[in-house]
Amino acid sequence: MTQKPNPLNSIKVNGPIPAHLARSVIEETLRSAILDGRIPCGTALRQQDLADLFGVSRMPVREALRQLEAQALLNVVAHKGAVVAPLVQGDAAETYALRILLESEALRLSIPLLETADIEAAARYIDELETEQNYTEIGRLNRLFHMSLYCKAPNQRLLRLVEDGLNEEERFLRFNLEAMGLGKLSQEDHRALLQAAQDRDVERSVKLLENHLNRGVEVITRYLNSPESQSKKTST
Ligand code: NI
Numbered sequence: 001m002t003q004k005p006n007p008l009n010s011i012k013v014n015g016p017i018p019a020h021l022a023r024s025v026i027e028e029t030l031r032s033a034i035l036d037g038r039i040p041c042g043t044a045l046r047q048q049d050l051a052d053l054f055g056v057s058r059m060p061v062r063e064a065l066r067q068l069e070a071q072a073l074l075n076v077v078a079h080k081g082a083v084v085a086p087l088v089q090g091d092a093a094e095t096y097a098l099r100i101l102l103e104s105e106a107l108r109l110s111i112p113l114l115e116t117a118d119i120e121a122a123a124r125y126i127d128e129l130e131t132e133q134n135y136t137e138i139g140r141l142n143r144l145f146h147m148s149l150y151c152k153a154p155n156q157r158l159l160r161l162v163e164d165g166l167n168e169e170e171r172f173l174r175f176n177l178e179a180m181g182l183g184k185l186s187q188e189d190h191r192a193l194l195q196a197a198q199d200r201d202v203e204r205s206v207k208l209l210e211n212h213l214n215r216g217v218e219v220i221t222r223y224l225n226s227p228e229s230q231s232k233k234t235s236t
Contacts, residue, residue, distance in 0.1 A: 010038040022060035106150035113152035139173035
């Protein structure tokens with residue numbers, strides 16, 4: 001029987017962690033290891049292993065895992081505990097259909113309340129996306145661009161759901177932009193959306209956002225049906 005390498009070996013812990021920082025250090029460390037694929041989908045994370053690795057009690061570990069579960073990076077599975085979530089949970093078309101509903105509403109509520117600083121921040125993210133080559137950064141900038149247009153929506157619960165959806169997409173983009181040979185994200189959509197938001201044209205903004213997200217569904221569906229992703233599924 002061959003022994004599988006332990007994904008936790010990829011995590012380096014630098015010295016003792018002060019108790020009051022334990023939860024956030026563990027959360028951030030695991031988050032980036034999940035996002036960059038060092039801890040692959042389907043890996044079960046045991047609380048005691050993590051407590052040993054970080055040299056802390058199980059309490060901050062439990063809290064960190066709960067945060068990561070809330071960010072849709074982990075699922076709690078009976079008899080296995082916390083398991084790293086698949087790249088796209090469930091059906092991609094359903095996921096995007098929900099995102100379109102939620103993000104359209106957030107955009108609708110936010111646009112009339114946007115300030116110049118929000119518009120400027122959005123424009124800056126587009127400029128950065130234009131030159132950024134690193135896929136991790138591209139995923140992050142895409143999320144920040146979208147959030148900067150939704151951020152004034154007064155419904156905090158809605159915004160949290162919107163951000164969960166964007167986090168999921170960010171993770172997908174990090175892994176797959178390169179694999180899909182997409183190169184860059186299309187900036188035309190982003191620019192048109194920003195212009196419409198700046199003009200306070202709610203209906204045009206929502207229409208552009210719907211088209212933008214529908215293109216996302218197409219790309220992801222094409223990827224999930226591709227031979228490459230099929231072989232990945234069977235080999236893990
Ligand atoms: Ni986008």
